[in-house]
Amino acid sequence: MSRFVQVLLPARLGTGYRWLLASSWTSNLGDGLAAAAGPLLVASLTGNAFLVSLAALLRWAPPMVFGLHAGVLSDRLNRRRIVMVADGSRAVVLAVLVLTMLTGRVSVTVALVALGLLSTAEVFADNTTATLAPMLVHRDDLAVANSRLQAGFITLNQLAGPPIGAALFAAGRAWPFVGEAVLVSAGVLLVSRLVLPAHGRDPQEAVPGWTRDLAEGVRWTVRHAAVRTLVLTILIFNVTFGA
Structure with missing residues (x-):
């Protein structure tokens, strides 16, 4: 066991x-x-x-x-x-x-x-x-x-x-x-x-707005070929799985 x-x-x-x-x-x-x-x-x-x-x-x-x-x-x-x-x-x-x-x-x-x-x-x-x-x-x-x-x-x-x-x-x-x-x-x-280690973000660092963070994430995904392909593959799979 x-x-x-x-x-x-x-x-x-x-x-x-x-x-x-x-x-x-x-x-x-x-x-x-x-x-x-x-x-x-x-x-x-x-x-x-x-x-x-x-x-x-x-x-x-x-x-x-x-x-x-x-x-x-x-x-x-x-x-x-x-x-x-x-x-x-x-x-x-x-x-x-x-x-x-x-x-x-x-x-x-x-x-x-x-x-x-x-x-x-x-x-x-x-x-x-x-x-x-x-x-x-x-x-x-x-x-x-x-x-x-x-x-x-x-x-x-x-x-x-x-x-x-x-x-x-x-x-x-x-x-x-x-x-x-x-x-x-x-x-x-x-x-x-x-018990988690430190988050990694400096508490004194200015936090960007939500919209900026969302837009940055979308842009990064679009520009990253491997991640972009993975996202599209998962999307297609989930659409067909849900159907």
Whole structure:
């Protein structure tokens, strides 16, 4: 067993990275539960196909709208704190949603607003989590570290989470959201154990405006051939995957 753990999580990656990975995997499983349960909840409240499709849209639209802003924010503030606030906010939203479900006061509007808030907070949590690995492991180990994070996302968020969430919804429509609330809260506790090195930006350095940072990032991507190709490839893949 210990040998398996060493292969999965080599000791050279450090304790900090293990806390990060545990937090990421835990939160991703919770996100996977909601991926199926969200549209199912709306479908149980209305027969309107547009509103049901809107529930699915609210999962994918926030990354397009807020992805760049989340990146700028992670360059300016304490990254560990961003993840904790984002995931903590999701736990609060989930608690309110579950409460409305248990009291019979949940509506389509409440469900859609909750799903939108959850997806938006997830963008900031996931984007910032991806920037923590380079702060915790040596550059030569980044491929290993990132592959473990991505494996958790694909396995737990995309593969295991949705069917588990659907099964829990069949048992009781509040259960997948209770499960996500517990898992996300656990993720907050795990990431709170991280001790990060200095951010790297001089506190006395003038901070450029958000618009300037966003524009600079877009220009850099357009001019960098390898990154530009990678972005376009991922975009095309996600469009076809979503279809």
